[in-house]
Amino acid sequence: MYTSKVKIILADDHAVLMTGLRLLLNNEPDFEVTGEASDGEKVLELLEKQSADILILDLSMPNMSGLECIREIKSRGHDIKILVLTMYEDENYVKEAMRAGALGYVVKQAVDTELFDAIRTVDKGLRYLSFHNAQLLINNLLTEPSRKAEDDPYSLLSAREREVLKYMARGHSMKQIGEVLCLSVKTVDTYKTRLMEKLNCTQKSQLVEYALRHGLLPVKNM
Amino acid sequence: MYTSKVKIILADDHAVLMTGLRLLLNNEPDFEVTGEASDGEKVLELLEKQSADILILDLSMPNMSGLECIREIKSRGHDIKILVLTMYEDENYVKEAMRAGALGYVVKQAVDTELFDAIRTVDKGLRYLSFHNAQLLINNLLTEPSRKAEDDPYSLLSAREREVLKYMARGHSMKQIGEVLCLSVKTVDTYKTRLMEKLNCTQKSQLVEYALRHGLLPVKNM
DNA sequence: AAGGAAATCAGTAATTTACTGATAACAGAA
DNA sequence: TTCTGTTATCAGTAAATTACTGATTTCCTT
Numbered sequence: 001m002y003t004s005k006v007k008i009i010l011a012d013d014h015a016v017l018m019t020g021l022r023l024l025l026n027n028e029p030d031f032e033v034t035g036e037a038s039d040g041e042k043v044l045e046l047l048e049k050q051s052a053d054i055l056i057l058d059l060s061m062p063n064m065s066g067l068e069c070i071r072e073i074k075s076r077g078h079d080i081k082i083l084v085l086t087m088y089e090d091e092n093y094v095k096e097a098m099r100a101g102a103l104g105y106v107v108k109q110a111v112d113t114e115l116f117d118a119i120r121t122v123d124k125g126l127r128y129l130s131f132h133n134a135q136l137l138i139n140n141l142l143t144e145p146s147r148k149a150e151d152d153p154y155s156l157l158s159a160r161e162r163e164v165l166k167y168m169a170r171g172h173s174m175k176q177i178g179e180v181l182c183l184s185v186k187t188v189d190t191y192k193t194r195l196m197e198k199l200n201c202t203q204k205s206q207l208v209e210y211a212l213r214h215g216l217l218p219v220k221n222m
Numbered sequence: 223m224y225t226s227k228v229k230i231i232l233a234d235d236h237a238v239l240m241t242g243l244r245l246l247l248n249n250e251p252d253f254e255v256t257g258e259a260s261d262g263e264k265v266l267e268l269l270e271k272q273s274a275d276i277l278i279l280d281l282s283m284p285n286m287s288g289l290e291c292i293r294e295i296k297s298r299g300h301d302i303k304i305l306v307l308t309m310y311e312d313e314n315y316v317k318e319a320m321r322a323g324a325l326g327y328v329v330k331q332a333v334d335t336e337l338f339d340a341i342r343t344v345d346k347g348l349r350y351l352s353f354h355n356a357q358l359l360i361n362n363l364l365t366e367p368s369r370k371a372e373d374d375p376y377s378l379l380s381a382r383e384r385e386v387l388k389y390m391a392r393g394h395s396m397k398q399i400g401e402v403l404c405l406s407v408k409t410v411d412t413y414k415t416r417l418m419e420k421l422n423c424t425q426k427s428q429l430v431e432y433a434l435r436h437g438l439l440p441v442k443n444m
Numbered sequence: 445a446a447g448g449a450a451a452t453c454a455g456t457a458a459t460t461t462a463c464t465g466a467t468a469a470c471a472g473a474a
Numbered sequence: 475t476t477c478t479g480t481t482a483t484c485a486g487t488a489a490a491t492t493a494c495t496g497a498t499t500t501c502c503t504t
Contacts, residue, residue: 013331014331014385016243016334016337017239017329019246020241020242020245021242023246023331024238024241037333046421051408062359087236093441096234106238107239108237109237109238112237112241112242148500158480158482160482161481168393170390170427170434171334171425171428171431172425173426173460173461175457175459183484185460186484186485187482189484190482192461204393208392209393212392212442213441217434221498252456380451381450395491395492396491397491406452408454409452409453409480411492412452412453415494416450
């Protein structure tokens with residue numbers, strides 16, 4: 001019986017490692033790497049041109065972070081399963097990534113066979129977490145995905161609000177943001193007020209915290 | 223004419239990537255990966271048992287960091303050339319590593335051919351830096367390791383200034399920072415002014431950018 | 445002893461934010 | 475179709491924050 005290979009797109013800003021990873025995956029009889037991208041924006045461009053079964057994504061990439069990238073992929077309605085492969089063992093990253101729409105999460109410390117398992121699992125449409133304490137997390141995550149709105153108010157934000165949030169977190173003043181976005185200071189000010197309301201903040205620093213947590217502050221290229 | 227292969231030991235705590243890297247290197251006719259280690263201590267153990275021409279070392283590893291590892295290798299008198307392969311583009315890391323005794327420094331963002339070049343160069347006993355502006359660095363490093371200051375303005379900052387920078391980048395106001403650090407707003411204001419001077423900024427957003435770039439904004443746990 | 449950072453604070457002018465409204469467009473509910 | 479809620483947009487004024495210009499003390503180095 002003929003079974004077609006799992007088509008995989010890789011996204012990682014570490015070129016050498018991505019090349020190695022490609023070799024590793026192509027060595028397996030049932031995998032095939034069909035595309036590579038070095039940051040979130042390039043992933044999106046690539047997805048416009050070609051589809052694949054699985055996207056293996058690093059979270060820390062320049063320009064557009066992995067998390068933002070996941071959200072954008074979802075909002076554009078691309079039909080691709082996302083497997084996060086990253087160095088961050090932090091629970092928060094796992095949560096954020098899964099909430100944003102990832103199907104699997106594997107740390108780079110994992111051995112190759114674990115990654116293979118993860119790919120095959122995710123390919124079937126099933127969740128995969130690489131962690132020891134993963135089960136807890138999965139349960140938490142799955143048994144009560146109801147209070148989604150409160151959990152992730154991010155989905156409540158309008159496009160403009162998100163935009164303003166990013167600039168604010170990077171330390172721009174209302175005035176500066178207004179100039180960049182061609183808006184009156186007053187308008188930007190309103191967005192800020194809304195952000196505070198929606199995200200339940202009383203201080204600007206809490207907004208920054210929120211932005212950090214949600215991967216809205218990737219380091220930009222020089 | 224027969225030429226023996228360059229024997230390489232890999233050290234990286236990211237197992238998947240190390241496996242990929244091994245494949246990549248073994249694919250080259252003149253390289254041969256003869257050992258792997260997942261942290262500094264294991265590198266040292268391995269070196270007691272086997273020698274090799276080159277050690278490709280990640281800087282961020284658990285237990286014993288890459289830098290410590292380099293120092294220890296040198297102090298034990300092992301005869302192996304060290305090539306650092308890491309994600310850190312920061313000049314300081316380069317310097318530290320080279321001072322500690324590394325012969326080459328390549329960032330993971332580099333493409334495979336660059337890594338190959340680096341290996342071959344280092345194998346000849348020559349220095350290799352992967353940077354565009356590397357040559358400057360080499361010269362600085364070797365001719366006058368004295369004027370550390372201008373190179374990295376971060377080292378110019380006083381403890382207080384760094385502290386204030388972190389809070390500022392996280393979106394706290396002068397007033398808030400003053401409260402946390404038990405200082406007058408005025409004092410904090412002065413630090414801010416100094417920061418701007420030292421880091422050559424005219425806007426707060428540039429300070430935030432600087433902080434981001436230098437990893438001063440880690441995501442905190444919940 | 446002189447020179448030079450570092451840490452600390454003040455006063456006032458100039459900006460920026462906070463807060464309170466407001467209007468127009470549009471989508472969905474009733 | 476009318477009502478309601480959401481988004482996008484802007485204004486005015488009071489309150490708060492920052493920018494700028496000094497200044498003092500301590501400590502370290504030469």
